[in-house]
Amino acid sequence: MPKDSGIGASSKRREDIRFLTGDGNYTDDINIHGQAYVHFLRSDVAHGTLNSVNTDAAAAMDGVVKIFTGTDFEAVGSIPCGWQVTDKHGEVMQEPRHPVLAHGKVRHVGEPIAAVVADTPEQARDAAEAIEVDISELPAVIDMKEAVRDGAPKVHDDLTGNLCYDWGFVEENKGAVDAAFEKAAHVTTLELVNNRLVANPMEPRVAVGDFARSTGDYTLYTTSQNPHVIRLLMGAFVLGIPEHKLRVVAPDVGGGFGTKIFHYQEEAFVTFAAKACNRPVKWTSSRSEAFMSDAHGRDHVTKIELALDADNNFTALRTDTYANMGAYLSTFAPSVPTWLHGTLMAGNYKTPLIYVNVKAVFTNTVPVDAYRGAGRPEATYQLERLVDKAAHELGVDPIKLRRQNFVTEFPYATPVAVEYDTGDYIATMDKLEEMADVAGFAARRQESEAKGRLRGFGVNCYIEACGIAPSNLVGQLGARAGLYESATVRVNATGGLVVMTGSHSHGQGHETSFAQVVAEMIGIDESMVEIVHGDTDRVPMGMGTYGSRSLAVGGSAMVRATEKIIAKARKIASHLLEASETDVELKDGAFTVAGTDKSVAWGDVTLAAYVPHNYPLEEIEPGLEETAFYDPANFTYPSGAYACEVELDPETGQVTVERFFAADDFGNIVNPMIVTGQVHGGLAQGIGQALMENCTYDADGQLLSASYMDYAMPRASDLPFYDVDHSCQTPCTHNPLGVKGCGEAGAIGSPPAVVNAVLDAMRSGGKDVSHIDMPVSPHRVWEAMNS
Amino acid sequence: MTQVKMTVNGKTASGHVEGRTLLVQFLREDLGLTGTHVGCDTSQCGACVVHVNGQAVKACSMLAVEADGADVATIEGQAAADGTLNTIQQAFQDHHGLQCGFCTPGMVMSAAALLKDNPKPTVAEVRHYLDGNICRCTGYHNIVKAIMAASGQDIGAIAAE
Amino acid sequence: MYNFDVERPKTVADAVNALATDEAQPMSGGQTLIPTLKARLAMPSVLVSLSGIDEMKGVRKGDDGRLCIGGGTTHATVAAEAAADFPGLAGLAARIGDPAVRNRGTIGGSVANNDPSACYPAAVLATGATVVTNNREIAADDYFQGMFATALEEGEIVTEVKFPIPQASHYEKHIQPASRFPLVAVFVAKFADGVRVAVTGASENGVFRWTEAEAALGGAFNSDTVKGLTVDAADMISDLHGSGAYRAHLVGVMTRRAVDAING
Incomplete structure (x- = not known):
């Protein structure tokens, strides 16, 4: 018989109700009083020298708040890369600077050259059309094998050619592999192309930046699969904002498929511009923009x-x-x-x-x-x-x-x-x-x-x-981040739980399936467990959702935190039951003394944790909230x-x-x-x-x-x-x-x-x-x- | 600016719009009905499908002024006043016909238009009717299944879950 | 979009007057024009919406036996109301775009725009229909003048299309997988006095009649008679969805399939 709740049950998704009634809260649904809108003027040539960007006429147009070009970002960091590969000769990869707005050169169709912030989206676009850009077009390199030929045009003038790295794996095996081919009875060879794709989540990317001058706090609302990663990358490497002054919120996100993992220039721009303009700044990608700006x-x-x-x-x-x-x-x-x-x-x-x-x-x-x-x-x-x-x-x-x-x-x-x-x-x-x-x-x-x-x-x-995973291994392989996951389980006095997970759901249904796990562990109804994700102010430092990691890593962190909760609750229960901890078992939402009919309900234990009158205060603290970080083996x-x-x-x-x-x-x-x-x-x-x-x-x-x-x-x-x-x-x-x-x-x-x-x-x-x-x-x- | 007045989900709504204001912009920005989504700019994806005078239209490809005087229905008006999902919405939940939820309002509105005209469609008819609604999450399997179920037809032959 | 004023005339006469304004542009269902405006590829000062003109709507049988369809009639209406008299045309209309597009898009808009991949021009040309405007009637053979080019003058509106109803007809379409427009589609119309074949989607010059196929099918109306015939691949569109040679090949395949469909 299929189960009707808990682990193994096809529980209906709770998030569906808001999505089916138009009550979802996607980033483009967020509008902050007084917000301005940005339009990015993007390169229409693949490769060229950027001689000048004249914004004088555009700046005088109706509704224009401020126009930014690459020079405004010279003091700002490069959009960082989170993984450094070491090549077969032991050399680290070539890593070019990636500016928020193009500076000196444009390197692909769609690269942002200038950004117009204006009172309305149409005014921003009108003014962007009035910007005069002088580009000397250069020969473009598109075909990869052409790009690595001697004398090919260079995408980055300050790098040695267009080869980022030449990786051999496992380099020490190469001789043995070649020798095995010499001895083979049959060799099959195939040349093929794995076609270039565009992820195309149905929700285009959106970013809204906000800055509170009175406190110095920044908030970025963004269509991200991993808000903490964005906070770290953008805060530490691009804009120099300490993490405690930067909140990143990824609310309902309409699909990701990988392309919403990455930190993009537009996120850094709206956050930067919100302070520079002293107004919230919103960017909503059109689908046409998405094709030339989503990875x-x-x-x-x-x-x-x-x-x-x-x-x-x-x-x-x-x-x-x-x-x-x-x-x-x-x-x-x-x-x-x-x-x-x-x-x-x-x-x-x-x-x-x-x-x-x-x-x-x-x-x-x-x-x-x-x-x-x-x-x-x-x-x-x-x-x-x-x-x-x-x-x-x-x-x-x-x-x-x-x-x-x-x-x-x-x-x-x-x-x-x-x-x-x-x-x-x-x-x-x-x-x-x-x-x-x-x-x-x-x-x-x-x-x-x-x-x-x-x-x-x-x-x-x-x-x-x-x-x-694990983090120490991926660090050796070049990852510039850990790949653990976090969860905080907060039990309320009346027994309900809030799980704050570093995983992010953008269609996967974590709000339902994660609750199934915790409910099963405690033996309570799934409706008593609420899953919170996507907000760096509410959730402990987490790494987000990609690479099919959420249940295996994020779910494991949640299990570990819930185990800590249960362990502490068991101590409280054994005190209430006047029994030895080892005799107390948790089943169907109640702690029972093995072999007796003595039991105490989950809700009574949680209440005792917050109203600790009859409570072992000398042994344990009041309250029932635990955090776990799980780093897989x-x-x-x-x-x-x-x-x-x-x-x-x-x-x-x-x-x-x-x-x-x-x-x-x-x-x-x-x-x-x-x-x-x-x-x-x-x-x-x-x-x-x-x-x-x-x-x-x-x-x-x-x-x-x-x-x-x-x-x-x-x-x-x-x-x-x-x-x-x-x-x-x-x-x-x-x-x-x-x-x-x-x-x-x-x-x-x-x-x-x-x-x-x-x-x-x-x-x-x-x-x-x-x-x-x-x-x-x-x-x-x-x-x-x-x- | 031109004044427009229309009935939206049974209630009178009015506002001042520019000539270029799209119906979807009026719904989202002026009326705050953000359930209708914009997923493309070439009238392909169907995340913005609403009903105008009982017919499915793409709200991104109709000017707000052209809806002046019209009766407009959006996803926000589909459930009962007490929040009970309608048959189609409930079938989408029962059969996992949505994941990220972004295309869902358009899917539900298209499905409603289909079943109004064709209460017992075949699977092929459902699939063709959805030609103007793109979903990137579900692979359509459970959307088609949900619509067949909402039409009251036997879905036993369609693979489980 | 650039901003514009919108006029919503109730009569053809008012629409014509409104179109006399500098940089005025007519809009019928808007299913092509609105995306074009979003891309800022057009900059009208006044957009004259034809969607409120009742006299341009509807499907009726004319005294001369022709099926007369108002320029403002949507594809959905044609699909429903032409089905009894002219199933070949209704079948075409029922497969344009998608249901929501068919509820807004109109025959007049399609014929006036003459997109090289539009469906309707194939039916208009293959039946030798007459395009009626606010001030004249234009024979299909004179009307289509290449990609996006027609005999229409500035400010002229397609108010009606009059279709001679063939004895039998069929529209066979091979879609371009992204846009769902025809990559190549062929309308075959069989009349008592001959056969007409029109091809859309394929040619650099927009919709065209395949006269060789018409002659052959006029002799013996079966798909074998056109098997050896080819159109010149050099005249066909070549793009990321298919070469000229592929399109030329499909012209033959679609024609044969249309004939087979008619012959049952």
């Missing part, structure tokens, strides 16, 4: 090779990737193609020798950073496409080849520096084959062929690493097996996903409904990447896919129902809930299955194409079918 995702060009022995065992893997950084280093950009990508290259397989090379490259494009999956989709895509290709070259069944090479014993230390704690890849593959009715495929293919369509079936496996390693069935119209090249199956292992599950919803959303983004989405620049650096008119967002009619299962559960061994991350799996695990299915369909139509790049658009399919 983009993916954009890797890769060559990958697999060595196999005569028995089809994987003996070595090596991969060379060019990873686009864009014009500047966004907050976590350097970590994505390295520590979030290279460490995953073993996948689900016991390949003994692996070498990963990544060249990160500056180009005249929008900065590129983490997007749902962040490095792991890129790793999974190349590996799972490669294994499929190997199977076809060898004439073996792709599922069988995968099964033969699965890791089967845990814990498993990979040759790329991580240790998988648990997993059961055979179980998820068994489940997948059962769900997908592989045996019935031939009949379904016949039905499609009768309609003049080709049908294809593709599978892939995936492994991901979530909840990146390891990542969690969700895994799974996915299958896709497509129909392909050979005349138009149109591909339709008919069926999609996901068999995941997320360890223990708190709210199955929410977990399934997370997978659905990830699948849509993965299928979107595979078939539709593509962020495209022309050779001059103009963004061609700059709105929903040209960037194809998947719609309801583009997607199928998904069949999702998470009954295979190998609990994580090192966090108290035994949970793994689930937020990114769908986006990580789906693109290779789609592409593998398309190639299978094409083969059934007599066209044996070894690879097709994403997005597998009708045009590309048609070209491949007719090549």
Whole structure:
């Protein structure tokens, strides 16, 4: 029987009520009395010398409060990068200055050059049009391989070329890997592109800055996944505001998918300008602005090779990737193609020798950073496409080849520096084959062929690493932050709890699922637990939500804090019950003396904590409030097996996903409904990447896919129902809930299955194409079918 | 500035607007009805869908002056006065048809318009009707399921949760 | 948007007068124009809204058997009210944009704008319809003059479109996946005295008649007769969504599918 509350129950989401009635509180819904509005004048050229910015005429226009240019920010810090990668020669990466407003040069279309603060948004935009900007256009570098050629135009004149770093992992293994390739019975090689994407949360970014002159306190309201990180980065590195004078609030946030992790210039600007103008300053991004100012995702060009022995065992893997950084280093950009990508290259397989090379490259494009999956989709895509290709070259069944090479014993230390704690890849593959009715495929293919369509079936496996940790390790790897999480549990006198979590919910439903955990631990109704997040004034220093870390890390901190609460409450209860602490147990919201009918209700214990008349004051303090910081011992390693069935119209090249199956292992599950919803959303983004989405620049650096008119967002009619299962559960061994991350799996695990299915369909139509790049658009399919 | 007067969620609302003021701006900024959202500037995403004289329209692609005299319904007027969710809203909660909630008002308003015209739509009809509403969180599975459930049809064949 | 005044005339005559103002611009449903204004790509001083002109609304059967549709009639209304008399046109209208856009966008606005990827121009040209304005009638073959270019004079309003009703017709569309506009779409109209085929979305010169296909289908109305025919890829639009060669190929595919749909 499914539970109806607590851990394992599909509790309905409490946050839905406000979202369904128009009562959400998103950042753009916040208006502060007297606020002014900023419009950013953005570069319309990809690369140029900024000769002059004349604001005289604009400054005289109606409603203009103040106009800012790059010179106003010369004394202000650079937008910081939060991760420093060390290259294969032991040198640290090249790290350019990233100004709030362009100074000296513009380096991508959309880079802000000037900012007009005015009484209304339209007045700000009117005045921005009157600013005279003199730019001498320079040749742009867009293609990564061109960018690292000798003599290529330099994105940053003060750096040595456009190479940010040349990373080798594990460098010491390179010789052994190369030697294994020399001895291989078979080598499969694949060159592919992981297409550039735009995250496109439906809520565009918004920032409102406020400054109280009487106290010197700043407040920033912003669409962020991690308000404390913004407070630290912006306060300490950009504006020099101590954290106790800076409050950052991220209220209801309309989706993030990674792109709202990062600290952006606009946040620093409105905070700075609120003081400079002595007025609150608001910025609301238009969607068009979002396309040229939100950090983009993916954009890797890769060559990958697999060595196999005569028995089809994987003996070595090596991969060379060019990873686009864009014009500047966004907050976590350097970590994505390295520590979030290279460490995953073993996948689900016991390949003994692996070498990963990544060249990160500056180009005249929008900065590129983490997007749902962040490095792991890129790793999974190349590996799972490669294994499929190997199977076809060898004439073996792709599922069988995968099964033969699965890791089967845990814990498993990979040759790329991580240790998988648990997993059961055979179980998820068994489940997948059962769900997908592989045996019935031939009949379904016949039905499609009768309609003049080709049908294809593709599978892939995936492994991901979530909840990146521990802090001392990531520090060695270059992180400039800790990756713990915090929680404060405050129990009120009448027994209700408020949990203040450093995790941030922007669609994940933490207000519901986190409450389920605490309610279960105490044995009280979920409605007695309130979850607070997103406000640095209310929540202890936390690291926010990304990388599928919230329940595994934030939830663990909450569990630890609740354990402290229970321990103290037990002391109080044992005093009230006049029993030994060791005899007192907590069950169903009451403390009971074991083996007796003596008990005291949760609410009586909490009341005693705040009205400590009959209370062991000599032993413990009054009150019931505890904080915990949890720093995980390891990542969690969700895994799974996915299958896709497509129909392909050979005349138009149109591909339709008919069926999609996901068999995941997320360890223990708190709210199955929410977990399934997370997978659905990830699948849509993965299928979107595979078939539709593509962020495209022309050779001059103009963004061609700059709105929903040209960037194809998947719609309801583009997607199928998904069949999702998470009954295979190998609990994580090192966090108290035994949970793994689930937020990114769908986006990580789906693109290779789609592409593998398309190639299978094409083969059934007599066209044996070894690879097709994403997005597998009708045009590309048609070209491949007719090549 | 032009005076406009309209009925919004059954109540008279009026204000002074510029020619260029969009209906969505009037609703959000003048009336404080911030449930109607703006997610794009090319009339694609549908986060701003409201009903004008009973028809679904994109409030970002209609001038406020053109709604002068009209009967406008927004997400804020969908639940009962005591806060009870209507059938569609309740189905969205029951079937987890929303995550971040940003596209949700437009989805609910589009679904209401669909079911008014077509009380028992097929799955394909629901999906096509939502062509002008983009959701980035749910992959649409649970939105379609919620609308089918709200129409009173059997959703047993649609995958669980 | 730049600011502008809005006029809301109730009659065509008042609208024409209002459009005599310097930098005045008509707006019908606004589903293309408002996003254009948001991007500040147009700067009218006065926007003359045609949405309040009742005499420009409605679908009626003319005495000569033609289906007459007021310029201010929305796509949703055409989809519903043309279904009995001219299902091919109703089917086209029912798949323009999305439901909310169809409740505002109008046939007159679409035909006046003549976006190279708009749906209606294909039906207008394929049926040899007549575009009626406030002061004249223009044959479809004379009306469309290239991308966004028409025979309309400054201040002239499309008040009605009169469609000869074909014996059978079908509109086949392959969408551009982002905008959902046609990448290539073809309207095939079969009349007693011949067949007309119009193509939208594909050409650098906007909507066009595929006369070779018309001639072939006039001889034998089945999709095999057009199988060997091609349009010149060099004349087709080439962009990030598809090359000229791909569009040229799709012109053939969409035409054949439209013919097959008619033949059942």
